Amino acid sequence: MRYLYLIILFITCFSNLGAQDKNNLDHPEHLAKWLTHKAGNEREKVDAIFFWITENIEYDIETYHKVERRYPEFNIAPTYDTAGYLKRYNDEVAKIVLNKRKAICDGYSRLFKSLCDYSGIQCEVVTGMAKIPLETKPSPHAWNAVRLNNKWQLVDATWASGSLSLSEDSFTRKLDTLYYLTPPEVLIIDHFPDDQKWTLLEREYTYDQFLNHPAQSTHMYAKGLMDYHPKSKLITPGSDGLIELSYEFKSSFPPYDITIIERDIRSKYDHLDITVSAVNYDSIMNVYPDFGQRIPKIEIVRTDVAGNRLTFFVKPLTKNLKGLLVYIGSSLPCLEYDVDIE
Secondary structure (H helix, E strand, O other), rough: OOOOOOHHHHHHHHHOOOOOOHHHHHHHHHHHHHHHOOOHHHHHHHHHHHHHHHHOOOEEEHHHHOOOOOOOOOOOOOOOOOOHHHHHHHHHHHHHHHHEEEEOOOHHHHHHHHHHHHHHOOOEEEEEOOOOOOOOOOOOOEEEEEEEEEEEEEEEEEHEEEEEOOOOEEEOOOOOOHHHEEEEHHOOOOEOOOOOHHOOOOOOOOOOHOOOOOOOHHHHHHOOEEEOOOOOOOOOOOOOOOOEEEEEEEOOOOOOEEEEEOOOOOOOOOOOEEEEEEEEEEEEEEEOOOOEEEEEEEOEEEEEEEEEEEEEEEEEEOOOEEEEEEEEEOOOEEEEEEEEOO
């Protein structure tokens, strides 16, 4: 229902704006006024800003692949000595993004902040590290914290706008409201801020915990997953030689296929070895030994179903097994485990 509400709101906001003067959209102050002049409250203002950015700003692939990712149009380094200087920097970056209609995460987040600032909404740019599924380590990233009704909430307009292809040479625009006003306990799965306070969690959560957590993507919750075990990234087979993986869903009949594969450390673009259908938990649907070039390194010995909980018992077939990837109705892994076989 939440996503349906946001889609209806998006259509309503932009169907009522009428003809636009493009010249007024090249400056964040003008754009902010144009976007929010009919908004009745803070939430409607932030909705209008978020949906406009995700609809109109494309990910800048060329800049993403540059080693030096600064803005050549603006030659002042982003030092943070005064609030006035930082506001100027945010505004200049926002102008560049509006002119190009392209940005990387830094540009998305600074445009979002600049538009919020001119709309009277308290907002901060949050820098930190983000988990990219199939990447060996987290990457630098930027997102936002916005204050609505005296409560800080989290927004990642970059990831909400769409996604890069696995080869990172194309961008597909696709609105993903999972990254809009995301609950802190969900966003922490793949976003870790440099400043601990922007986790917005009640308890302390360290970077080591972030790295050693098996979850790779917040999308696992969008697929109906409620709980999972183990919660440590490093796992070892039990005394029976089996690895136990357990997943609890909102319903007793998950509408998505669950795929468990061995992680090949030679390449992040691995082939699927074993697919287990969520429709028939006891069947192994496909086995791909990579066209005869590789031998599967795992076997799913059995599956147990108890209410909403599905448990897999995985048998390593070789001591060379280094890790496991778990896909839940997605082309990217939701969970990643390191396997230690003595």
